[in-house]
Amino acid sequence: MKTLLLNKEQVGSLICMREVIGTVEEAYKAFNSNQVIQPDYIGIDLPSPRGDIDFKLGYYKANEVISMKASSGGFINNPTTYGVPSGMGTILLFDARTCALICVMDGSLITGLRTGAAGAVSVKVLARKDAKKITSIGTGNQARMQIRAISEVMKIEEIHAWDSTRETLAKFKADIESEFGIPVIMANSKKDAVEQADILITTTRGKGPLVEAAWVKPGTHIVAIGTDTQGKQELDPELFRNAKIVNDSIEQCIEKGETWHPLVKNIIAKSDIHAEIGEILLGKKAGRENDEEITIFDSTGMAIQDNTTSNRIYRNAIEHDIGSIFEFLKG
C-alpha cells in the first residue's frame, strides 16, 4: 500500500478555483442522487483560549473514495505562542474498495476553496443573469474566496464592501482591486452596502448586527456563509418570509444554518424551504424564476465537498507526479 503525501504548497498548486467550482457542483449533485454517505461530524472543544477540532467523514459512491477531514480553528494564541496558524487541517483519503489509505494531504486550503466555490455555484442558478454588483458584508479570507470564485462565473463590475473594522475594509479594497481589477467601494454603513447589492454575500463571524430585511431590494441573491452553528446569525429572519430559500443540506441548515432562525421564530415552516441546491443543479427543482424574487442560499458546508475537491487534488497529483510516497504498511 502506497500513500501519497501532499503539503500545503503542493495542494495549492494542484487545483484552481475553476476546478473547485466543478467539484463542488459535482458534490451537490451527488448529495441529491443517493450517492453520498455523510455521518454526523464529531469534534472536541478545548477550553479558551484554545478553539476546537472537528472530523468530517464523507463517502462518495461514484468515485469510491472515503474522505476524512480534520479541521481545527480558533486557537488564537497559536501564531504568537507556538508559531503555527490558529486553524489547521488534514485530509485522509481512503480507497473505498479496500479502505487502504491512499493520501494524506494538508487541509488548510480546502475548506476556504470549497466554501468560496459554493457561493459561485449558487450564483449560477440563483442570481439574476444581469447581476453586476456584489455586496460583501465581511472582508476576511472567505470574502476574498467568494469574490475569487464568483468572478469565475460572472463579470463583477463593482463591489460594495462593509466591515466593522475600517482598516480591514481598506485592506480588502486594496487586495481585491490589485488581484481582480474590480473597483471596491468602502461603504459607510452596512445599510449603504446592502442597498447596492445584486448579490449579497455575508461572511462575518455571525456575532454582529443583522442585515435588515428592508435594506434588501427585490431580485437580490443572498449567499449566507457565516452561520454554521447555532450561536451565529447574519440575516434578519424576516428576510426569509417571502424569499426563495435554498439550502446545501436541509438537515444541516435547519439545525445550525441561517435557516434555523426564521424556523424557530415561526416566520417560515420547513416546507417553505424551496430546495437543496443539488436538486436545482439536477433540474429537479427550479432555480431563479423571475427578476423580482429574493433568493437565499444558506451554506453550512458538507463533507462531500471536501471529498470531491480533495479527490480531484489527489488525481491531479498522481497525473503530474507531485508529492511524496510513504509506505505505512511496510514491515
Place this chain on the structure above:
Amino acid sequence: MKTLLLNKEQVGSLICMREVIGTVEEAYKAFNSNQVIQPDYIGIDLPSPRGDIDFKLGYYKANEVISMKASSGGFINNPTTYGVPSGMGTILLFDARTCALICVMDGSLITGLRTGAAGAVSVKVLARKDAKKITSIGTGNQARMQIRAISEVMKIEEIHAWDSTRETLAKFKADIESEFGIPVIMANSKKDAVEQADILITTTRGKGPLVEAAWVKPGTHIVAIGTDTQGKQELDPELFRNAKIVNDSIEQCIEKGETWHPLVKNIIAKSDIHAEIGEILLGKKAGRENDEEITIFDSTGMAIQDNTTSNRIYRNAIEHDIGSIFEFLKG
C-alpha cells in the same frame, strides 16, 4: 509544524506488550478520573463483500494529545484481489495545545495490542492469585494477544483451547507452545475446555454457540472480548446473574457489549454492574474479594486506549529518533 510518520514495522519495534499493559491501565484510570473526552465513534459500512471503517476520537487531558484512529475490517477479498490486508488502520495524533498534527502512524497493530493488554489488566485485579490454567475459546490473532499479555502478569501453567476449526486449533497449539513454552491442550468440546478454566477468555466472532453457565466453575475470571456490537454474543446470559460484572465503559457495554444480553433479558439490572475497571484500578471499588466469585470483564474497547498507547509509541520514536518527518504546512 513537523509531523512524524511511522510505518507498521517501526510501530511494532517501538513498543512491547509490557508497556501496552501500562498504557491501557493508564487509560482506564484516566477514563474514571474525568481526564478523557471520547465522542461517539463514526463509521461507514460498505456493501458485502466489503467491510466497514470507523473513526474513534479521544482526548486525554493529562498528555494533551488528541488521537484519531481510522480502523477498517472485514474486507475479505482484500488479500487475494488487491494484495492488502482485510483490515487496516491509521492513527493521527494532534498536540491538543495547538491542534497541530504531530504524528501519522500505521494503526494495524495497536487495536490488537491494546485489546490484549485489556485482558491482562483485568487479570491483575479480578483473577484469583492462584490462577494457573487459562481456557481460550477462539484461537485467532486476538487469542494469541491475550496469552502474550496475560503471560506478562502471571505464570500460565497450561492452556485449554477450543476452536470450531480443528486445523486453526492445532496451529494455535503449535504457535503458543513454540513462542511461550506453555503446554496447550486441544479440547474435544467447548465444555471440556471451559470446565478447566481459572481464567476463561472468549475471542470468537460472537456468532457460535454460547459458553453455558453450568460449565463455569466458582472462582473463574472471564475475559469477554469478542462482543463489541449488538449482533455478537459469546456467553450464556445466565452467567451474569450471580457474577461480579466489570465493564471497561458501562455506557458502551450496556449498548453493544456482552453485558447487553443479560440486561435485555432482565437477568440483571444496570445497577448490578459492579464497576468500571478504572474504578477498581483507582481503588474506588473492590476487585476480586474471594476465591469463589465468578468475575466477568466485558471489554468493548475505548479510544483512550488507542490514545495512551499510540502516544507512548510516538514518545518512544522521538526519544530513539525513529521515523520520518514530513512538513504538511510547507508552502
